[in-house]
Amino acid sequence: QLQLVESGGGLVQPGGSLRLSCAASGFTLDYYAIGWFRQAPGKEREGVSCISSSDGSTYYADSVKGRFTISRDNAKNTVYLQMNSLKPEDTAVYYCAAVFNPVGTVVAYADEYDYWGQGTQVTVSS
Numbered sequence: 001q002l003q004l005v006e007s008g009g010g011l012v013q014p015g016g017s018l019r020l021s022c023a024a025s026g027f028t029l030d031y032y033a034i035g036w037f038r039q040a041p042g043k044e045r046e047g048v049s050c051i052s053s054s055d056g057s058t059y060y061a062d063s064v065k066g067r068f069t070i071s072r073d074n075a076k077n078t079v080y081l082q083m084n085s086l087k088p089e090d091t092a093v094y095y096c097a098a099v100f101n102p103v104g105t106v107v108a109y110a111d112e113y114d115y116w117g118q119g120t121q122v123t124v125s126s
Contacts, residue, residue: 002026002115006096009120012086016124020081022096022117029053033101034072034079037110038092038122047108048094049081054104064090086124093119 008020022034035050049070050059058070069082079096097113107113 004096004098004115004117006094006117006120009094009122011123011125013126014087014124016086017082017084018086018122020083020094020096020120020122022079022081024077024098028074029072029077029079029098030074031100031102032098033105033107034070035097035099035107035110035113036070036079036081036094037097038090038094039119040089040092043092045095045110046092047110050106050108051079052104052106053101057104057106059106059108083122086122088124091122091124093121095119 003025005023031053033053036048037045038048039045048061051070067085072079096117098115099107099113
C-alpha cells in the first residue's frame with residue numbers, strides 16, 4: 001500500500017525553525033515529484049514547494065522563498081521541508097504529496113498529485 005507520512009510539525013515561536021519530513025512506504029520516491037502544500041483554517045490549500053524526481057529542480061511560493069528549503073534523500077525514501085524564520089502566517093496543516101514523474105520536472109499544481117499524506121500541524125505563535 002502506497003503511503004506518505006508527514007512528521008515534524010509542532011508549536012514554534014515566530015522566527016523559529018522546524019523541519020518537516022515526508023516518509024514514503026510501499027513505493028520508492030526515486031521517480032516521483034514531491035510537493036508540500038498547506039491549508040490554514042478558512043483558507044484554500046496553498047502550494048508551498050515542490051521538487052522534481054531526478055535533477056533536483058525546485059519551486060517555492062513567493063511567500064516562503066528564502067525561508068524554506070525542500071530537499072530529498074532517496075536513500076531514506078524521505079523528502080524534507082526545512083522552515084526557517086517562521087511567521088504566524090505560516091500556521092497551517094502541512095501536507096506532502098507525490099506523483100509519478102520520471103522525466104524530472106517540478107509539478108506545482110495540487111490536482112496533478114496522486115498520493116497525499118495525512119498532514120502535520122504547524123503553529124507559529126508566541
